[in-house]
Amino acid sequence: MQKDSMLSMESAMTPAELVEGLYEDCLNKRQLDRLAEYLAAEFIGANGESGPEGFRRTIERIVSAFPDLRFEIEDLFAADEKVCLRWRFQAAQLGPLAGVAPSGKTVVQEGIAIYHAAGGKLSRAWLQVDRLGVLQQIGAVTL
Incomplete structure (x- = not known):
């Protein structure tokens, strides 16, 4: 086995590590130029985003509304190629x-996300959040 392929095997991240890195490095630290390290080129996001660039546009919109946004991972568990996490932010x-x-x-806001990993990167995401609750908290909607 070549030395380069041994290094890539040793440095390959588990699906859980990919999700943790995505949230800490890319989302919390705003290192959006690193999204391609975690997301596959064919990544499909929870809102239909395509690839790292599509996901980047979504994150940029959220961060422009909530510049002090920081996700706190409250629970994270993985089974095979799927990772589920429960997160919270206050911003x-x-x-x-x-x-x-x-x-x-x-x-x-609190949310639950599920990610699917394939080929050493995250390939799909599903998300459950209370968007209506956020609109109520900013006074945009009253019930």
Whole structure:
């Protein structure tokens, strides 16, 4: 076996490590130029995003609305090629969100995401969040 292939085998991340790295390096530290290290070129995001660049656009929109956004991973577990995590963030809406002007209000959101890994990268994501709750917290929707 060649030395290069041995190094790549030793440095290959588990699916759980890929998800942890995605959230810590790319999302929390805003190192969006590193998305291709974690996401496959054919990645399909929870909102239909395609590839690392599609996911990047989604993250940029969220961060422009919540510049102090930081995900806290509360639970993470993996089975084979799938990883499930439960996360939480608390951040102030300082930029527009879904056509709603900045409110300055702090919101709390929790979510559950499932990722599928294939070929050493994340290839698919599913997400459950309370978007209506966020709109209520910023005063955009009242019930």
